[in-house]
Amino acid sequence: MSTINDVAARAGVSAATVSRVINVNSNVSPETFKKVTKAIDELNYRPNILGRNLRKTKSERILVILPNISNPFYSEIVKGIEDVANQNGYYVMLCNTDSDLAREEKYIKMLKGQLADGAILMASEMNSDDLAELSKDIPVVQCCEYKEGIPMPHVSIDNELAAYKAVKHLIGLGHEKIAFIGAKNQFLSSSLRKKGYIRALGEAGINFDPDYCDYGDYSYKSGFRIMKQLLKLSQRPTAVFCISDIMAIGAIRSAMEEKLQIPEDIAVCGFDNIYFSKMFKPSLTTISQPMYDLGCVAMDALVNMIENGKAETMHYFLEHELVIRESTVK
Amino acid sequence: MSTINDVAARAGVSAATVSRVINVNSNVSPETFKKVTKAIDELNYRPNILGRNLRKTKSERILVILPNISNPFYSEIVKGIEDVANQNGYYVMLCNTDSDLAREEKYIKMLKGQLADGAILMASEMNSDDLAELSKDIPVVQCCEYKEGIPMPHVSIDNELAAYKAVKHLIGLGHEKIAFIGAKNQFLSSSLRKKGYIRALGEAGINFDPDYCDYGDYSYKSGFRIMKQLLKLSQRPTAVFCISDIMAIGAIRSAMEEKLQIPEDIAVCGFDNIYFSKMFKPSLTTISQPMYDLGCVAMDALVNMIENGKAETMHYFLEHELVIRESTVK
DNA sequence: TTGTATGCGTTATCAG
DNA sequence: CTGATAACGCATACAA
Numbered sequence: 001m002s003t004i005n006d007v008a009a010r011a012g013v014s015a016a017t018v019s020r021v022i023n024v025n026s027n028v029s030p031e032t033f034k035k036v037t038k039a040i041d042e043l044n045y046r047p048n049i050l051g052r053n054l055r056k057t058k059s060e061r062i063l064v065i066l067p068n069i070s071n072p073f074y075s076e077i078v079k080g081i082e083d084v085a086n087q088n089g090y091y092v093m094l095c096n097t098d099s100d101l102a103r104e105e106k107y108i109k110m111l112k113g114q115l116a117d118g119a120i121l122m123a124s125e126m127n128s129d130d131l132a133e134l135s136k137d138i139p140v141v142q143c144c145e146y147k148e149g150i151p152m153p154h155v156s157i158d159n160e161l162a163a164y165k166a167v168k169h170l171i172g173l174g175h176e177k178i179a180f181i182g183a184k185n186q187f188l189s190s191s192l193r194k195k196g197y198i199r200a201l202g203e204a205g206i207n208f209d210p211d212y213c214d215y216g217d218y219s220y221k222s223g224f225r226i227m228k229q230l231l232k233l234s235q236r237p238t239a240v241f242c243i244s245d246i247m248a249i250g251a252i253r254s255a256m257e258e259k260l261q262i263p264e265d266i267a268v269c270g271f272d273n274i275y276f277s278k279m280f281k282p283s284l285t286t287i288s289q290p291m292y293d294l295g296c297v298a299m300d301a302l303v304n305m306i307e308n309g310k311a312e313t314m315h316y317f318l319e320h321e322l323v324i325r326e327s328t329v330k
Numbered sequence: 331m332s333t334i335n336d337v338a339a340r341a342g343v344s345a346a347t348v349s350r351v352i353n354v355n356s357n358v359s360p361e362t363f364k365k366v367t368k369a370i371d372e373l374n375y376r377p378n379i380l381g382r383n384l385r386k387t388k389s390e391r392i393l394v395i396l397p398n399i400s401n402p403f404y405s406e407i408v409k410g411i412e413d414v415a416n417q418n419g420y421y422v423m424l425c426n427t428d429s430d431l432a433r434e435e436k437y438i439k440m441l442k443g444q445l446a447d448g449a450i451l452m453a454s455e456m457n458s459d460d461l462a463e464l465s466k467d468i469p470v471v472q473c474c475e476y477k478e479g480i481p482m483p484h485v486s487i488d489n490e491l492a493a494y495k496a497v498k499h500l501i502g503l504g505h506e507k508i509a510f511i512g513a514k515n516q517f518l519s520s521s522l523r524k525k526g527y528i529r530a531l532g533e534a535g536i537n538f539d540p541d542y543c544d545y546g547d548y549s550y551k552s553g554f555r556i557m558k559q560l561l562k563l564s565q566r567p568t569a570v571f572c573i574s575d576i577m578a579i580g581a582i583r584s585a586m587e588e589k590l591q592i593p594e595d596i597a598v599c600g601f602d603n604i605y606f607s608k609m610f611k612p613s614l615t616t617i618s619q620p621m622y623d624l625g626c627v628a629m630d631a632l633v634n635m636i637e638n639g640k641a642e643t644m645h646y647f648l649e650h651e652l653v654i655r656e657s658t659v660k
Numbered sequence: 661t662t663g664t665a666t667g668c669g670t671t672a673t674c675a676g
Numbered sequence: 677c678t679g680a681t682a683a684c685g686c687a688t689a690c691a692a
Contacts, residue, residue: 001444001467003685014663019687029661044463049443050389051685054380054668061440069408069424070605075400082426091436094399094424096412106421110391113379114331114669133374137331220609249609256611275400279550279579281586281611333669344679349671359677381669384684444685 002043011039022047053114061091062302063119065107067099071218071246072274073291074122077143080295081120088303090117101125111138118306120298123187139305143298144289145187153305155298155316159189162287162320163196166269167241169285169322171204173329175239175267179212179230181223181251182243193243193271212237216247223250231258231266238266239328245270245277245286252282252327267328282326290318332373341369352377383444391421392632393449395437397429401548401576402604403621404452407473410625411450418633420447431455442467448636450628453517469635473628474619475517483635485628485646489519492617492650493526496599497571499615499652501534503659505569505597509542509560511553511581512573523573523601542567546577553580561588561596568596569658575600575607575616582612582657597658612656620648 004022008015013032020026021036028036039045053059064081066074078094085092093116097104104125111119111134118139124131124147132150134140146154170178180197183190198208211233216222223242227250230237242248248270255266262268262282270277273288297316305311334352338345343362350356351366358366369375383389394411396404408424415422423446427434434455441449441464448469454461454477462480464470476484500508510527513520528538541563546552553572557580560567572578578600585596592598592612600607603618627646635641 004687005685015685016664016687017662020662023687027661032661044467046439046442046467048384048685049440049445050380050384051668052443052687054378054384054670054684055686055688057668059380068405069399070402070405072400072402075398078399078426082428086433091440092426093393094426096408096422096424098409098412103416109376110379110421112376113382115379137374137376220605253609253611275550276606279583281583334671335669345669346671346680347678350678353671357677362677378669381684382671384668384686385670385672387684 001048002045004045004047006043007036007039007045010043011035057114059115059117060089061093061116062299062306063093063095063107063111063116064122065095065097065104065111065119065124066122067097067125069094069096072276073245073272073289076275076291077122077295077298080292080297081143081299082295084296084299084303088299090299090303097125099123099125108134111140118302120302125186139302141298141302141305141311143294145189148188151314153301153311153314153316155294155301155318156189157289157294157320158317159192160196160199162271162289162322163193163241163243164200165196165322166271166285166287167197167200168203169324170239170241170267170269170328171200171206173239173267176204176206177212177235177237177239178206179237179240180214181226181240181247182213182215183218184215190243197241218244218246220246220250220253223247224254225250227251227254228258231255231260236266239268240266241269241271243271245272245274245284248284248286248327249276249280252280252284263326263328263330269328273323278325285325285328286323288321288323290320293318331378332375334375334377336373337366337369337375340373341365387444389445389447390419391423391446392629392636393423393425393437393441393446394452395425395427395434395441395449395454396452397427397455399424399426402606403575403602403619406605406621407452407625407628410622410627411473411629412625414626414629414633418629420629420633427455429453429455438464441470448632450632455516469632471628471632471635471641473624475519478518481644483631483641483644483646485624485631485648486519487619487624487650488647489522490526490529492601492619492652493523493571493573494530495526495652496601496615496617497527497530498533499654500569500571500597500599500658501530501536503569503597506534506536507542507565507567507569508536509567509570510544511556511570511577512543512545513548514545520573527571546580548574548576550576550580550583553577554584555580557581557584558588561585561590566596569598570596571599571601573601575602575604575614578614578616578657579606579610582610582614593656593658593660599658603653608655615655615658616653618651618653620650623648 277284472484600616607614
């Protein structure tokens with residue numbers, strides 16, 4: 001691989017001049033320009049990004065650190081991030097952690113090592129203290145999942161309200177025996193969605209029944225398994241609210257296997273509105289998160305932090321929407 | 331952000347000594363070690379990756395350049411890549427091109443600029459000449475989609491044979507009016523799969539009928555739309571072979587909308603075996619690509635190129651499998 | 661318009 | 677075991 005000095009030697013100019021040719025803004029005479037570009041072509045020279053970034057202390061790159069690209073929920077958000085990033089001259093690199101803290105920390109190390117100008121974190125496994133410390137060094141925005149009480153902006157929806165609305169919808173259809181398929185983890189969204197479920201029940205005068213609550217890991221399999229359990233109860237629920245579409249689909253498939261009709265025998269509501277939820281048969285009633293916009297807003301905030309040194313706002317809450325489809329209403 | 335010199339000053343040692351502490355292999359006296367780690371903690375020092383990589387001309391990173399993370403087909407491959415990469419001490423960064431050549435070229439620039447030690451390309455939009463030239467500079471492996479006749483290894487399945495087997499399966503079920511939903515693009519897999527379709531028909535003495543062939547863009551929508559057209563034909567097909575699961579699912583939904591039974595009225599076969607194909611109702615008959623293994627083998631080959639300077643083999647073909655489910659057999 | 665000199669932050673070599 | 681020095685490749689301030 002040739003360097004800027006090789007090009008300079010071949011073109012009979014100094015490295016500085018070559019640099020000026022590469023970075024078009026400066027003044028270079030037409031003839032030297034030609035000489036230099038010729039040498040660049042002949043040597044097939046490409047500037048070393050590491051050298052350039054080191055010198056400029058700027059990379060024009062940002063990292064998106066996320067647990068799992070195979071979750072379609074994230075891919076839509078990433079689109080929003082990428083569009084806004086590209087509009088602002090940044091390039092995005094995705095870092096898949098598989099929800100593994102050790103892997104996440106490797107990427108965080110790169111980030112702290114100036115490999116990128118900033119990062120967007122989704123569902124980070126880091127604790128609040130480490131996040132707080134990170135925010136001192138580097139512009140970072142939390143997207144969707146977030147920790148509270150640290151000086152780092154976050155973008156999300158109102159999870160409690162969304163869950164409340166979903167369950168309210170089921171109650172409005174006449175259901176009283178409404179089960180809940182959630183998740184036991186550190187994420188705020190999990191507890192907020194459960195909170196919304198309980199609030200809706202309470203308002204309708206329905207007793208909260210722990211037997212109707214179970215916890216999965218967002219996977220198809222866990223939804224499938226939990227539904228099987230719920231159907232074994234003597235007082236079988238007539239509706240189920242799931243905190244993810246994938247679990248809802250698992251639950252529906254499970255009920256189908258027991259020859260139950262959806263929604264006649266049991267209604268199912270999901271959460272997220274991944275693109276698959278309308279393709280599925282029966283199509284899925286769910287809470288639509290504005291995924292693309294979540295990504296856009298997060299990236300907007302990040303650009304702001306990178307370029308102005310600080311965040312405009314700490315809390316961004318975007319609108320969600322209940323989308324009613326075949327899995328709850330015939 | 332503090333540098334190695336800040337740490338050195340604070341600890342009262344030279345930068346070289348700090349470097350030795352960070353890079354554990356060298357010999358440092360216990361007391362200086364303690365002094366230095368103390369200074370590192372106090373200053374919250376993190377080594378600058380750019381400086382380090384520049385000096386070492388090695389990044390221990392690889393790039394995966396792919397068109398679209400929202401395609402579940404790729405996410406499984408990425409898992410394989412990541413596992414092998416991590417085992418070998420490499421970190422993976424994903425670069426989403428959205429099938430946009432300009433965006434892909436930006437990432438290729440980073441690659442040529444030594445931001446990473448190598449790359450895996452999936453469904454590249456670059457032409458053969460550019461790929462050939464790239465292969466001179468940097469270790470690169472093509473995965474799944476590939477261009478032939480260039481000195482760059484590729485990993486894939488035998489697409490022609492796979493399609494042949496899928497269509498053979500439909501013929502074996504008694505179908506004679508078998509439609510084809512493919513894609514018109516530069517990718518070898520598209521033409522090879524069509525070739526396999528035609529070969530299977532030919533062997534069974536079935537005439538190839540251009541009216542039974544249409545082309546989508548791998549999307550749900552295109553599968554949906556094309557199926558609608560096929561169902562309008564006076565001689566309606568009784569089976570359809572689609573070159574992607576997503577299009578197959580679109581096609582099935584389309585047929586369902588016309589009150590047709592799957593597979594009784596029309597059988598549908600997909601390609602890829604994305605995780606969703608078994609969740610779908612009816613579950614999808616499809617060609618299972620060994621996605622995880624494809625990723626592993628590609629990364630293995632890349633590690634080899636990076637560390638030994640050259641590829642062991644140019645062509646890796648992995649086994650595929652016909653998975654028969656509800657969409658073709660009751 | 662162009663060249664010289666310097667430093668971005670790190671590690672490797674060599675000497676002590 | 678430790679320090680001084682140079683070099684990785686580049687862009688910029690300054691001088692010419």
